[in-house]
Amino acid sequence: MRVVTRLTWSEEKSLEKMLGNVSLRLLYKSSVHGSDIHSMNNKCTHQGPTVTIIYVGNTILGVFMLGDHPEACDNLKRANPSFYFLFQKNNVTVMKTAVLETETKINSGRLVCYSSGQEVFSVHPSESSFSMVDSLRNTLGVYIRSGNKYSECEVFHVEGIRDDINYISKITGAAKHRNSLLVELGTYKPCVDFVSEIHILLLGPVGSGKSSFINSVKSVFQGRLTRQATVGSDVTSITEQYRIYPIKDGRGGKYLPFRLCDSMGLHEKEGIGLCMDDIPYILKGCVPDRYQLNPSRPITPNHPNFIASPSLKDRIHCVAYVLDINSINDLSSKMVAKFQQIQKEVLSCDIAYVLLLTKATNCGEFLQDNFSNMDKPITSQSQIMDASKMLNIPIYNTFMVENYTSEWELDPVKDTQILFVLRQMLRVTEDFFEDLP
Template sequence: RSVVSSGSRGAQRTICAQLRRVKLQLLYKASIHGFTGAAFHQRCDNRSPTVSVGYNNSGFVFGGYTKQPFSQSGQYVNDDQAFLFTFNGENLIKYPVTNPTYAVRMIANSGPYFGGDLVLVNGSQAVTYSNPGNYYNFPAAEMHGNDLNLTECEIYQVEGKCNIRPWRTVTWESKKRTELIESIKSYKPTVSSVTQPRVLLIGPVGAGKSSFFNSVNSVFRGHVTSQAISGSSSTSLTTQFRSYSVKAGREGKPLPIILCDTMGLEETKGAGLDIDDLSSILKGHLPDRYQFNPSAPLHPEAHGYRTSPGLKDKIHCVAYVIDASKVSIMPTGLEEKLDAIRRKVNLIGIPQLVLLTKVDEACPLVKEDVRNIYKSGYIKDMQEVGSRLGVPLSCVVPLKNYSEELELDMNCDILLLSAVIQMLRFVDNYFDELKPEGRPQEGSRV
C-alpha cells in the first residue's frame, strides 16, 4: 500500500495532468522515512523521472521535476526538461530551468537539490533552502510564502504510459527460444581458421560484463549458474583477462563463441582497464588469465604473450556493457575513456555494439514485465547511449542479466539469446571485411 497524504491528492492529479503521464508512485515520505539525505537517497537513487514535493505550515505546496536519476556523486547533471513549480489553488505554476547544465545537483547530505536555487530537506533538516535567480527564476513569496520550514516532503517516480506499439518486434514464445538456441549451436564462422569467434566485453565497473557471461551460460545449462565472479563492488572484481567458452549443456560441446572479460573501466586515470592493454587484447596478444596491472601495460616479455597471434586469437566483435539505470549520470572521465576506446576499435575495424543491462532497474514498466522492454519509452530514450558512443541505434541491445533469480525466465532468455545472435552477425561482418583469400569456406550464418 502506498502512503499518500490526503492533502497531496489534488497536487498529484494536477502534476500528472501536466506531465501527461499515468500515475505517480511514492518513493519517499519524509515524515515516515526521515528528514535526512541518507533516507532520501536510499529510497530514490537511480529512480527517474521524479517529482519532488515540499509542504509547509503556510499551506504552500511546491517542488521540482527532473528526468535525471538521483545519486550522491556531488556533480551537477544536465536536464533541459527540469522545472520548479508551486500551486495557486488547483493551478500549477511552472518555472523552467534557465541553464540546463546545472539543473540538478547530486548532494549526499540533502534531499532534491535543484541547481542551488531550491533544496528540499537541506542539510538533512526539515527545511527548504531558497536562493532564486541562479538557474531557475521564481518569486520566493509566490513559491513558498517565505516559510522555509517543511512539514512534509514527498518524492514520486513518474510512471509513463507503455507505447502501445513496440518499437522493436519480439516473439515471446518458447518456440522462438528454441530456434535461437539452435541457431547459435549450428553457427559456423565464414573463415575456416576460426571455430570460435571472440567477443570482447567492455564496460564500467558493475555494469554486468561477468553477469552477462553467467546469464548466457545459464540459458545453455538450463539453470541459473555462476562461473565468472560478478558483484556490485566499486572496483573491478575481474582482475584477469578471461576467455570464457559456453557449453551447450553440462556435458555438451562448446558453442561457437568465446566471451572475453576484462577489468571494469574506471573514470580515474591509472585505474581499471588500461587503454594500451586494450590494443594488445584486440590484436590477440593477451593470454587467458593474464593478470592486469593498471599502473603498467602489458610488455612483450610477459609470460604467455603471443608475439604473432593468428586470426583465431584476435577479437572479432566488441560489446560495450552499459547499465541502463546509470546512462544519464555517466561521469565525464568514463565517457572520455569509452570514446578513446571506440576510436581505437574503429581504427582496427572491429564491429561494435552496446548491451544495455539492468533495464528492470531503469524502468518500472520493465520491472513489472520484461516483455514491456520494447514498449518502454524510457528504454527507447536510453538508447541515447548509442549516439554518445558513436554506435547506431540498431546496434543497441537492451537485456536483463540473471542476478538474484534462482530459476530461468523464458523472456529474459530470449533477450540474452538475441544479443548473442546479434554478436554473431557482427562477427560475420568482421570476416566479410577480410580479403577473399581469408575465407576459404562458407559457414552457416545467423
Template sequence: MSAFCEHTTKQKILEELSDFKIANQDVRQLHILVHGPIAAGKSSFISSIASVFKGRMVQKALAEAAECDHSFTKKFSTGKLRDKDGKVLPFVISDIMGLQGAEAAGARTDDLVMALEGHLKSGYCFNPVGSVQKEDTFYNSCPNLNDKVHCLVSVLPGDKIGLMETEQVHTVIRKLREIRKKASELKIPQVVVMTMVDKACPEVSKDLKMIYRSKKIKEKMLECQNKLGVPMNYIYPVKNYSEEGELNNDVDTLLLYALKNILNFANDHVEDQLDN
C-alpha cells in the same frame, strides 16, 4: 528500435544458433570481448549467457554488486562455453577488468587495444599503473586471426546511464570512445549491451515483453547512442540474471537475441578477412 518482435522466442533463436557455422575455416571460435565501467554487468552478462545454454544457473565469473567501487575481475579471462550436453559452443567471451574514472585505476585502454589485436593471453593480470610488456609471459607476439577479437561489446548500466555526468564518468566515457575508435580502425564490429533494464523502467520490471515498447528504455538507448556514438540498431537492452534462482524465458530471449546479432557481426568480420 529493433527488429525484435513478439514472435521472437527463445526456441526460435536457439534453433537458428544450432545451425550456426563460422564463415572462416582459420577461426575455431568467434572471439567476443566485453568491456565497460565497473558494476555495469559485464561478468553477469557472461554468466547469464552461459546459464541459458547450460539450461541452469552457472557462474562463469564473480560479478560485482551494483554499488561496488572496484572491479572484481582482475585477469583477462577467456574460457570455453558449453551447452547442456557438454558441446563446446562456437564462440568465446573474454572478460576484463572494469574501466574506472581515475587514470591509474581499472583496466588500461592500451591493454584493451592489445586484447583487440590478439596480443593478450588468457590469464594476464591487469595492472592499472602499467601495461603489458612484450617480455611478459602473457604477451602474444604473433597473434593470428583466431587470437584477435571479432566483435567488441560495450556493457553499460541502463539505470545509471543518465547519471553519468561526473568528471570521473566522463573519463570512463572517453576511455570507451578511445577503445571504440581503435576497434573501428581495425574494422572490428561494435555493439552496446545495455543491462539493468528492469531497474531503468518500472513497466519493464513488471513485464520484460514491454522492453521495446517502453519510452523510458528508448530514452536510455538514445543516451547510450549519444555518449558512445553507437547507432540505435546496435544497442541491445537486456536483463542479466542477478536475483533469480531459475531461468526465465523472457530473460533468455533478450540475451539470446543480443548474442545472435553479436555472433552474426563477428562472423561477418572473419568472413571479410578471407578477401584480405
C-alpha cells in the same frame, strides 16, 4: 493435515514463471482425495484455469486449461484453449511445451482432451493411467507409451491469469522463441573458414554487468543458473584477470564456436580499473587467458606469456560496450572520453562493435506482450538514444538485456532476451568479416 504437491520448489517456480508469473494452489491429489473422476471433479470444477499433472517415473506430464475444469454430468465437449508441457528429471530439469487448440470432456471416467475431433490426451484416475497421441508425444520428446501407469495425479488452480484471449499464445511465445534460438545458436558456425571461434570482448565500467552477462549466457545453455564469472558492485573491479570463457551446449555437450571475454572494469581515474594500454593488446589477441591484469602496469612484449604473433582467429572479433541503462546520464566526461578512445582503437583494428545496455527491468514485459518486436530497434527510451549518440554507435547495434543476478531459477522470457542479444552480436560480427581484405 496440509496437502502438499510432489513438485519440487524449483519445478513449481519454473511452472509459475512459464504461466506468466502466476501462483499455483493445489486442488486435488489422487493419493489423498481419491483415485476416481468424481473425487477429481468435486475438487476441481468451477475453479477457473487449472493445471493437471501426472508423475510417470522421472517425467512429469501436464496440461494447462484456460477455462473451467469440465463437469462429469456435461456430455458436451467444451472449447478450452490449452497447452501441454513436461519436466524431465535427469541431471538437469528440462521443460518442453506444445500448444494445441483443444476441447475437454469427461468421458467414461476419464478426463479427455480433443483437437480437431481427435483424442490427443487423457487421464484415467481410477486406473492411474493416461494416453497420448504420437504427434504430441513427438513434439514433447517423451517416449513413454500410452497406457502406462502414473504414480500420482495433481490438479492446481492457477491464480493471477490475465483476462486476455491471446493469453496462451503470449505465455508460450517465450518458450517457442527460446527453443528456436537455442537450436539456431547450437548449430551456429562462423561464416568464414579462417575463424573457428568468435571472440566477443565485454568492456564497461565497474558494476555495469559484464560478468553477469557471461554468467547469464552460460546459464541459458546449461539449463540452470551458474555463476562461474565473479560478479560484484564494488567501486573497484572484482574481475582482476583477463578471462576467455567457452560456452558449452548443455551439461556434457559440445563447446560452441563463440567465446565471451571478460576483463577488469573501466574507471574514470588513472591507476584504477583496466589499464588503457592493455586494450590494444587484448584486441589484437596478444593477452593470454587468465593473465593477471594490473591497473598501473600494462602487459608488454617482454612478458613471458605475451602472444607475439597472434593469428586472426586469436584476436577479438566483436567488442560489446556494456553500460547500466540507469546510469548513462551519470557517466563522467573522463569516462566518455575513455570510451571514445577505445572506439578509435576498435575501428582501426577492423573489429565489430555493439552497445549492450543492462538492467533493463521492463524489457521482459515488452517482449512477452509481442515477441515480434525483438527484431526491431527500440528507440522510444531516451536513455538508449543518449547512449547511442554519446558513443557514436548506431541504434541498430544497440541492445537491451536484463541479466540473471539474484534469481534462483531460469525465466523463459529472460532466456529469450539473452539469446537474442547473443545472436545479434554474432550477426554484427559476420557483417564485419565480409569487409575484411
